[in-house]
Amino acid sequence: MNRLQVLTLLGASLLAACSGEPARPDKPEAxxxxxxxxxxxxxxxxxxxxxxxxxxxxxxxxxxxxxxxxxxxxxxxxxxxxxxxxxxxxxxxxxxxxxxxxxxxxxxxxxxxxxxxxxxxxxxxxxxxxxxxxxxxxxxxxx
CATH class of the missing domain: 1.10.760.10 (Cytochrome c-like domain)
Incomplete structure (x- = not known):
């Protein structure tokens, strides 16, 4: 996994946590x-x-x-x-x-x-x- 993929996954996880919705690392965020x-x-x-x-x-x-x-x-x-x-x-x-x-x-x-x-x-x-x-x-x- 390259650095951009890691940062994208981390950003999606943080956004999900702030929204009260569970992160879905197995599925790209729609x-x-x-x-x-x-x-x-x-x-x-x-x-x-x-x-x-x-x-x-x-x-x-x-x-x-x-x-x-x-x-x-x-x-x-x-x-x-x-x-x-x-x-x-x-x-x-x-x-x-x-x-x-x-x-x-x-x-x-x-x-x-x-x-x-x-x-x-x-x-x-x-x-x-x-x-x-x-x-x-x-x-x-x-x-």
Missing amino acids: PVVQVADITRLTGDAEAGRIGFGQCRSCHAVEAGVNRVGPSLHTIVGRPVGTVADYRYSTAMAAAGGAWDEQRLYDFLENPRGYLPGTKMTFVGIKDGQRRADIIAYLKTQAD
């Missing part, structure tokens, strides 16, 4: 995809399973398993703020509606910007394709 409408993207559930790794410290996909954040089991289509035995922020409890794909996509870009007052401290995922992949994975986590 340009960030910014799309306002999730219907223009095709989510890859396997890539989403890998991407969900950054979410696992606070969320589980198993039913009834709450951590710092609520279980995300069957989140797609579920009413917002309704997981049993989880104490939501006032903002989340009052949000209303359901977690459809577009709402998840928008929320995951910048949780605190989308829903001021949320307890979720995660900075968000700027890459639209990565968000679509994670949502595709979450759709597989249903009964």
Whole structure:
């Protein structure tokens, strides 16, 4: 590996660390995809399973398993703020509606910007394709 390759890999790793997204040294970094409408993207559930790794410290996909954040089991289509035995922020409890794909996509870009007052401290995922992949994975986590 030459010096330029090492510096490129190091720079990509540092950028990923600052963004809250895991570094992928096995896969070159793709340009960030910014799309306002999730219907223009095709989510890859396997890539989403890998991407969900950054979410696992606070969320589980198993039913009834709450951590710092609520279980995300069957989140797609579920009413917002309704997981049993989880104490939501006032903002989340009052949000209303359901977690459809577009709402998840928008929320995951910048949780605190989308829903001021949320307890979720995660900075968000700027890459639209990565968000679509994670949502595709979450759709597989249903009964």
